[in-house]
Amino acid sequence: MIYYSLNHQSPRVSFAEAAVKGQAPDKGLYFPEHIPVLPKDFIQHLKSKSKEDIGFTVMKPYVGESIPDDVLQQIIAETINFDFPLVQISDSISALELFHGPTLAFKDVGARFMSRCLGYFNRHSKTHTTVLVATSGDTGGAVANGFLGVDGVDVIILYPSGKVSPVQELQLTTPGRNITAIEVQGNFDDCQAIVKQAFADETLNKKYALTSANSINVARWLPQQLYYFYACQQWQFDEPPVICVPSGNFGNICAGIVAYMSGLPVKHFIAACNANDTVPAFLQTGAYKARQAVATISNAMDVGNPSNFVRIMELFQQKFDGLKSMLGSVSIDDETTKATIKTVKEQFNYLLDPHGAVAYKALADYLSGNEKGFILETAHPVKFPETVEAVTGETIKIPESVQHLLSKTKKSVMLTSSFEAFKDWMMR
């Protein structure tokens, strides 16, 4: 597989080069030159396949010759060694629970896959890589966990001060070793802008081999397709599902659309957003206007300028009508999100996290007649106990993986949101 830059001013590269660079030199996102269509037989017999088989079959065309098959099989097995259950909430809505990994959020899959790929590339080229990552909540913890102790890799996580949940903050500020957390006095878009500027900065690039562990990196983005295959493997109805994805940086839903274009049966996609409504507004007006991110209770989606939207446009060959026929997007406010957590708990005894609740409400509003669908439950409610407990009046049982964090002390470097402050810190 060859990858090109969406800005079309950089050389085409292999999977290995795209993963090691993160972003193309012309600041474009890498994109696969074609979307492989999987054999019909494979899709029809998903139910009889193992998670590992599905993972290998889906990822192999994207990885190409960059990683030998036996190593890729091992990487996939280590990436997906937890459950992805599709749990029925109501007659028409199920939840694909993506929070059974080590950091209780869907980012674990991409972070584990990418860290192992990079570890493999570094062992072979004997290079040292510095991974920069911006987070609005869940990516940071997953990347810290996935890259902890990986050979030849240092990780620098930038997060918006005061705008991630206490559990998320502990996950990304306490691992130590090769992981450093930078607390930025700004919002997620400021963190993401600093990271993107760093990739284009000559001085920093002379000193460090930089890459990204956000979904702008193909090795973080593409494995997210696997969720959709695992969901369809468990889908019990004849009609294909409507799939609703809580969306911030739009990497996850973009990966879902790739899975659909590879042959996975899907009726419609809905990108459920919080008050950060850049994409819902675009789908209504046809004018894309990035906005300043605003803080909400579903903080991992507090993104005003979603990086992956350019990839979604590319998948639909820049055709607005084609895009609109397959993708809808709505904005759900915090009060409605809280009311949804409460109602779903009372009616169906299912506890949603704020991100899942945004998706649940968007899907419930969309479905009509006998239509059925599922949401991606992207994070465990225990990552947001203040919100969830206040709404339901019940205490959430704290899992072991969170319990041990609570006694740890946060360690971070506080910086302003200017690129110069970050560059100065990096140079020192």
Ligand SMILES: N[C@@H](CCOP(=O)(O)O)C(=O)O
């Ligand atoms: N929702 C994210 C924001 C970054 O998204 P990514 O998928 O591009 O890493 C977060 O939780 O940090």
